[in-house]
Each structure stands twice: as structure tokens, then as C-alpha cells.
Amino acid sequence: MPDVGEGLEEADIVVWHVKVGDEVSDGQVMVEVETAKALVELPCPFDGVVTELLAAEGDTVAVGAPIIAVAPSGTQMPTGTAAAEPADSRGEALAADLVPEPPAPEPVAAAEPEKKDTRTAVLVGYGVRTTSGRRRARKTDTPAPVLRAANGSGHAGAPTSGSSANGSIALAKPPVRKLARDLGVDLASVLPSGPGGTVTREDVHAAARPAPAAAPAAFSATGPGESVAGERRIPVKGVRKATAQAMVASAFSAPHVTEWVTVDVTRTVKLVRKLRELPDFADTKVSPLLLVARALLVAIARHPEINASWDEPNQEIVVRDRINLGIAAATPRGLIVPNIKDAGGKSLTALAGALTELVATARDGRTSPADMAGGTVTITNVGVFGVDGGTPILNPGEAAILAVGAIREQPWVHKGKIKPRQVTTLSLSFDHRMVDGELGSRVLADVAQMLERPKLLFVRG
Structure with missing residues (x-):
């Protein structure tokens, strides 16, 4: 998605004029997008065949994000798929990192994804735009242990806080256990924050506080995009x-x-x-x-x-x-x-x-x-x-x-x-x-x- 002017940060896809498999030429209008200021036609910056539409009509796309993949003319479409990564060197940035890595057994995402710099081809606007992309989170060979509390909630690497279905006992000092009994708190339901997975006095007091009541809906109980009889919702874009x-x-x-x-x-x-x-x-x-x-x-x-x-x-x-x-x-x-x-x-x-x-x-x-x-x-x-x-x-x-x-x-x-x-x-x-x-x-x-x-x-x- 190019910067179509005035430093806008996003645009909405209004209508695609091409589909997967279509031959396109340099300068051909391929999509209409709506910014906060105008309806703009975006031309294709090179010749080729459309291999993938990366955003649907109605989607809001950030400037710099890929919206279409185009490969050189004559590229064979993969059987059973709607698109492939473009091979054209001019358009490779439009679909960078789209092919997923093979998953490892029971993968768990690493804590911090690596960053890389890419240069995104700008269709109209002010030249090549340098953006900061993110690689997909790498997979670890050994999944981190997942221990579950008695209420069924899982926390990677965290010990259980009380007696659970597997018979484990909550780790807590005697004064903390007495405090839990006095406040009527089941240690098995407390998430520990102490060293070695022990339950602290603060954990017990936090568990004893009543949960905040859900805030009443400002207008109706329907969520975004949902409608009920007698009303019509219009997305504000x-x-x-x-x-x-x-x-x-x-x-x-x-x-x-x-x-x-x-x-x-x-x-x-x-x-x-x-x-x-x-x-x-x-x-x-x-x-x-x-x-x-x-x-x-x-x-x-x-x-x-x-x-x-x-x-x-x-x-x-x-x-x-x-x-x-x-x-x-x-x-x-x-x-x-x-x-x-x-x-x-x-x-x-x-x-x-x-x-x-x-x-x-x-x-x-x-x-x-x-x-x-x-x-x-x-x-x-x-x-x-x-x-x-x-x-x-x-x-x-x-x-x-x-x-x-x-x-x-x-x-x-x-x-x-x-x-x-x-x-x-x-x-x-x-x-x-x-x-x-x-x-x-x-x-x-x-x-x-x-x-x-x-x-x-x-x-x-």
C-alpha cells in the first residue's frame, strides 16, 4: 500500500479490478482505495500475472503493507492454491515472507521476533518507501512446559498454585496458607508470583478481591459488525x-x-x-x-x-x-x-x-x-x-x-x-x-x- 499523499497512514480497499491469474501491465489500474481524503486508483508498477490478492475489499491496510503479488508472465500457478510468492525482483517486497516455515513438533513462539529492513515498492507517491518488517516467530525444538491450574487455565513455564487434577500441591508458607483459610481463598485458584512458583500474601489478597463487574454496553449488546432487528450499522471508515x-x-x-x-x-x-x-x-x-x-x-x-x-x-x-x-x-x-x-x-x-x-x-x-x-x-x-x-x-x-x-x-x-x-x-x-x-x-x-x-x-x- 503506497503513501498516496499527505502522509496518510492507512487506506481501505474499495474494489479490485483484477483477480488471481489475470495478466497485468505497467500502469494498469488494479485497485481503488479510499483514504481519509479521497478515492484513489492505484496502478500496477510492472508487467506480469497476479498470483495473490493479499487484502480483501473492505479491509483497512496500513501504508507499506503488501496488498498484491505479481509474478512474471508465464509463471505457473501452484495447483490447489490461489496464489504464489512473486518471483519478479521488482515486486518481491510486495509479498516478502509469505511462505510459512515448516512447523516443528508442538511449536511454541520465541519471546522476541527478529526484525529486518525491507524496501517496499511504492506504486504512487514519493518513491521507494523503507519500512521495518518482522519475521515470523521462530520455532523452538523443545516445547516449554505447560502446567495447568485446577480451573483449566494454562501458563507456559508457571507452576500450579494449588491442588489440581494431577494431585499437585500449592507452594505456600504456613502463614500464607492460614491467610487463605481466613479469607476463604482456595490456593488452587491463586496464580503464584513468588520465587519458585510460591504463593505470596499479595497473591492471596489479590484473589480475595471481588472481580470487577462488566461495564454495561453504551448502546446495545451487539458487537462490531453485528446487527439486530430494527437497526442498521454503518462502518465508519x-x-x-x-x-x-x-x-x-x-x-x-x-x-x-x-x-x-x-x-x-x-x-x-x-x-x-x-x-x-x-x-x-x-x-x-x-x-x-x-x-x-x-x-x-x-x-x-x-x-x-x-x-x-x-x-x-x-x-x-x-x-x-x-x-x-x-x-x-x-x-x-x-x-x-x-x-x-x-x-x-x-x-x-x-x-x-x-x-x-x-x-x-x-x-x-x-x-x-x-x-x-x-x-x-x-x-x-x-x-x-x-x-x-x-x-x-x-x-x-x-x-x-x-x-x-x-x-x-x-x-x-x-x-x-x-x-x-x-x-x-x-x-x-x-x-x-x-x-x-x-x-x-x-x-x-x-x-x-x-x-x-x-x-x-x-x-x-
Whole structure:
């Protein structure tokens, strides 16, 4: 399993595109894996025949662990087996130590396995990865003695602690035996810790303590992967797992503040209709989100301190020169936040094209880890679900996130008269360590003013 970017430690096998016995070629897509950030296609790094799939669909595999074995073309598959160790020198690290050693009579594993260094072929990422592998535990010629206590539990090399089925007597001094009688402890049930397998006073006291009661189940009595009637369990992996961890970390590490404003966006809605008719926007999708994004970018240009992150080790605020605008996108794999690099330097036409491409790529599941790295501020459009507003949680590492509610026709006082107008709600959450109430309020008020009077979208400063 290669490092597909951003230093991720594991990935989930989603679907194999090859099977044992298939001929594969260098660069051919062989498997799709899901990381904490994206769905990635992994190509085969050499020509040959698949001899073994070392991970099943749905498995979570650590970076550096072997997932497939490929041998040179023409290799004969062993009869009665599904795979064999690859003979190709380029792929030998993918299936190192897969053939078990012949077992010795009644083997017992040695205490410490030996280590060896291997170089794992990386399919995509940053070149050859050096990992530390472990050999299979070696077998000893003579099995260690296994003595069993009266309750049937076995401990290698440990003497029994009391009278057992074979008639052995517990090793204990007279005072310890008296203590056991006084406390009602059967020495045969005590695990000895003294020299030579003798039972000590501490052993007796430990045996006399009542066993801790089993903790009640937090939700239900079912175990992982099990279901009961009336419920359905969804494994939390990949993007869902990363999102859950990131949101918990953000919610409990950054002091969130959320402010709201309700805005008359009737003129913005009219401008969207006009832009859709222009030839420059013929190949892009123009929606109110485009003008919301433009308004936020202009507001950040006026108040750059909100385009920042918190450096915890150095206790510093890092203000970013470039604005990488994240757009929260709901996909079948969960919520992801790809971002438009240097969005503040783009024209309205370029911004529309970037938004269109970003959304299409996310819906197709083709968003790469690089597309989601380095965001500085985020917009989440909850209005597409008919929701009026919310209190969004910050994307980790960012100082602010803007939520856009549904645009609804509502009665509104306009030029001294009550008229039906297009109205929406904006809510801005920000990290109060970096953004105080004044800065947050000014940014939100600027965005609202530009959406109410969209001509201001094209005036900076």
C-alpha cells in the first residue's frame, strides 16, 4: 500500500479490478482505495500475472503493507492454491515472507521476533518507501512446559498454585496458607508470583478481591459488525472517519463563535439570471453560490487577518497571503472540502469555471488529496437542502467558515414599503483566538452588503 499523499497512514480497499491469474501491465489500474481524503486508483508498477490478492475489499491496510503479488508472465500457478510468492525482483517486497516455515513438533513462539529492513515498492507517491518488517516467530525444538491450574487455565513455564487434577500441591508458607483459610481463598485458584512458583500474601489478597463487574454496553449488546432487528450499522471508515475525527478535534480545540445576518438578495438573484445569458459563462454553472464566493473573497481582501491559521507550538497567528477557498461538498462517501487554489486572484469567469469543475469532480469521486489540502477559508451551502441556516464547525486549520441558507421569497421592507423579496440567512463561524467580534462582524457585514447590492462585488478596497 503506497503513501498516496499527505502522509496518510492507512487506506481501505474499495474494489479490485483484477483477480488471481489475470495478466497485468505497467500502469494498469488494479485497485481503488479510499483514504481519509479521497478515492484513489492505484496502478500496477510492472508487467506480469497476479498470483495473490493479499487484502480483501473492505479491509483497512496500513501504508507499506503488501496488498498484491505479481509474478512474471508465464509463471505457473501452484495447483490447489490461489496464489504464489512473486518471483519478479521488482515486486518481491510486495509479498516478502509469505511462505510459512515448516512447523516443528508442538511449536511454541520465541519471546522476541527478529526484525529486518525491507524496501517496499511504492506504486504512487514519493518513491521507494523503507519500512521495518518482522519475521515470523521462530520455532523452538523443545516445547516449554505447560502446567495447568485446577480451573483449566494454562501458563507456559508457571507452576500450579494449588491442588489440581494431577494431585499437585500449592507452594505456600504456613502463614500464607492460614491467610487463605481466613479469607476463604482456595490456593488452587491463586496464580503464584513468588520465587519458585510460591504463593505470596499479595497473591492471596489479590484473589480475595471481588472481580470487577462488566461495564454495561453504551448502546446495545451487539458487537462490531453485528446487527439486530430494527437497526442498521454503518462502518465508519475513510472520509467519514476522518471527518468525524476532524470535527471533534475542531469543536473542542478552537473556541467557536457564530454570528448571523438576514439579507435581501433580490438583486443578486437577478444578476445570476443575467450572467447565465452571457457567452463567457456558457460552459459554466452560474448560481448564487458564485456571487457568495466572490463576496467573501472581496471581504477577505479588505480584512486579510481572517484568512489565518493558529500555530499552536509557537503560539502565533499565521496570516495567509493567498486565499484557498474551500467548498463543502456532500458526496456518497461523506462530506469533503476541496478548495480552489488562489481563489482571490481569479476573475469572476475563472472562479465560475473553477467552482463548476470542483463540484463535478467531487460528485464523481475523483477529488484528489492535493485538492483538499491547504484550505484557508470555507463556504458551506446548506441552502441547497432547504435549510435556513446553521452553526458550522470550522474546517481544522482555518479561522472562518461561512454558511449560506436557502433563498426564500419573504415579505420585506423595501424603500419604505412591504414587498415580496428574495431573502437568505448568512452565518459566519470563526475561531475567537484569531478573530475577535469586530473583525468577524465586519467581514460578515461586508458579505451581506455586497449580496444586497451586487455592484459592490466588482469594487475592491
